[in-house]
Amino acid sequence: MDKRFGRKLATALMIFIATAAILVAGCTQPETTATPTPTTGEPITIVSMVSGEPESLDPAYDYESAGGEIIQNVYETLIFYEGSDITKPVGVLAKSWDISEDGLTYTFHLQEGVKFHDGTAFNASAVKYSFDRGVIMNLDPWQAVITPLLYGGSEYMNSEQSQADIDAYLAKETVKVIDENTVQVKLAKPYRPFLDCLAFYAASIISPSYDQANGGYKPNEQSEFMTEHMCGTGPLKFVSWDHMDKITMVKNDDYWGTPAKCDKVIVRYVEDWNTRFLAMKKGEADIIYAPFQYANDILAEPDFVLEAGDPTVTVSYIGFNQNASITPMFTDKRVRQAFIESFDTETFVNVVNLGYGKIPNGPIPEGLPGYNPSIPKQKFDPEHAKQLLIDAGYSKSKPTSVILYYNAGNDGRKSACLMLKDQIEKYDLGISVDVQELDWPTYVKKNRDKELPIFYLGWIADYPSADSFIEPFCVSYGYYADKVSYVNETIDGIYADAKWETDQAKQTEAYTQIIEGTNEDCAYIWTAQAVEFQPMRKELKGYWYNPMNSNLIYYTLYK
């Protein structure tokens, strides 16, 4: 028995040595399939390393930027924007359009000779099919497009469209095929930013025959097939999705417009920043996602370029819950004002965010139509803030505490919360601020249930309209106004008229009045507006930024 065991052990050791030998041999073998270094004339492959993986590739279902990134490279919308401008929609699949005088009927004249990636022709029926599909599936991202179609307005955060609404939409032929290359859309009410809604990637046009051949669509349900497959008209074609690893796209050789400048795009999903950084340093990745905290690491690399500074359409803020049963202290405007004046926005943007950000003056981000630079920014005034708290009756003898929440893992938000805590507690008035993190699902749930007394969040526009910011924050039924129990009937009244205003200057004037009113009410601390932050290797060319791009556009990249 012992001898047998000894022999087995010896055999095992031999196998180990042989494996080690193979291993070493393997390690020292020349690289057979290394990343190619393309030169002129050779196929160009762009490798991107980003953090999060898409939830879905179906434009009617996906509502996050990772999925939006792939969708906007493979699918196309009727319109989008040119360059970094978000004020003027330009035609993509729509060659041109007419808007009726009453602002209710949009007639789109479509590009001709466009083919989907499955070889079928793009036409007016495909537009109607994609729109009807989005409305009937009735999932999150489409709310932004459905609401203008059904009601004419932007109240999508609180809309309650029922099956009856959807049936009415279909019966009314809201989207009507006029001829092969003309499609007409009739709105219930005129809504000026409607074209912007159509630029949102949710309104992408998909191949009807491809969708139908693979199960089609059902009301209130996502399509399992289209979640993982794509068939659009875009300059890149979807090839494969290796879950938790990569998505591969290739150049669409039959593209109707300016063809993609690269032949292949591989988007890898790499959670760890260091791994992404090392890969780009070595040249294995051409472009990566990086949080701005790593700006100095990126700038120190001679082979890297950092494109940064253009404003995004996002705003970050701290909201006070004015519901007396949650936080009685925030029902007192003096306390809210004191908290606002205790937050040093300039230090936050310039020191914590390393200067990669803008100081907002309200919910509308800089660069968006309707932004008014003359609205004063919230000021940092600790002495006045302290006096306000004393006036409100706070003192060391009557200690009180409040919990300030942020979502776990967001270091920028954590720093902002700690800055505010530090300043409030410095006054030595017995107010203690506990900063607590919550995981994202719990955070969303508590916010939905209006249980957060004071919290840090951000808001990204679905489409570049001031409505997309004014309504959620300033109007009492708005998503965040509702969460913090903020009600100002005067503002509600101004907005009810202003949202239908077709004159941009008049609307901006009304919105300015609304923002000033909300700021006067001290409803939120406007903390920062994020800016573009994109590192890449210096040999990469063709990069362009538009705030409405969902992350990266790959088809213009080359090297």
Next chain:
Amino acid sequence: MKLRDYIFRRFLLLIPVLIGITFITFTLSHMVGDPAAAWVSDKTTPQRYAIIIEQHHLNDPLPIQYMYYINDLVHLDLGNSASQGERPVINCLINYFPATLELTMVAMTMCLFIGIPLGIISAIKKDKLPDHVVRLFSLCGVSVPIFWFGLILQYIFYLQLDMLPLGGRLPLFTTPPPNVTGLYLIDSLLAGNVDLFFESLKHLVMPAFCLCFTYLAVISRMMRSSMLETMTQDFIRTARAKGLSEKAVIFKHALRNALTPTTTVAGLAFGGLLSGAVLTETIFMWPGIGKYSVSAITSSDFASIMGFTLLVVLIYVFTNLVVDVLYAYLDPRVKYG
């Protein structure tokens, strides 16, 4: 009791264990946060929220929801993974598990083939230089954070020496072998593609070593103490008294006895490696169940969490069974019962 009967009985015992686990994971999952969290964002409308609640039976009392879950489970339906675009959980597990299994098996092999000899050397050369070196090595293994160690490996072997790839299972532009087992090492050999086998092996070296480093220390330390204890036994003295060479005493008499406790540790380590590959998989872009479970946990994707937990439980139970059977092989005094 015969081995066959013993294994059969152990499999029967698996049923109450699994029922218990499903009950615990189900209850725990539904006690925290929003049950609909995985399907909603902060922009989800109230109307859509109500539809989601209804579609997933989240309005029903918990026992009814549990019955739905068990009913699906009996039909091998683990639900859909919300964090993976509603793909069936069973497909996700089938998809990701082979990657983790391959990584873990290679890591375990490294652990055993490096850890056991190191433990033996350490025991034989007790309190001498080799022992100190091995102990230092073990200390590093248990104390170095895995993400830092992974990063250092990447920096040295990828960036500086250019010997090993940064991560992933294969080079970016390489097509995987035809899927038979899901283990690229085996599938590439089955396809007769030796180049692919080496590529796959190269990609495994860093993550597997990173993963095995912690357990390497545990195994070598266990082997050392177990060996030292065995060396003080009477039968070793007898063997020496009979005039056997020290080599024969160690390898023929001591080693086999010392291996028994190490087997237990190795069995547990295997389960630990499988479920604990999270950080390694993240750093080395390894598309395995570790990464999958993290994304499921962070998005409160309960169906995936429960599916993943069930799988890990099954592996633990199965590994323990293998360990118990191995016991009897290594020590004939052990009886099944």
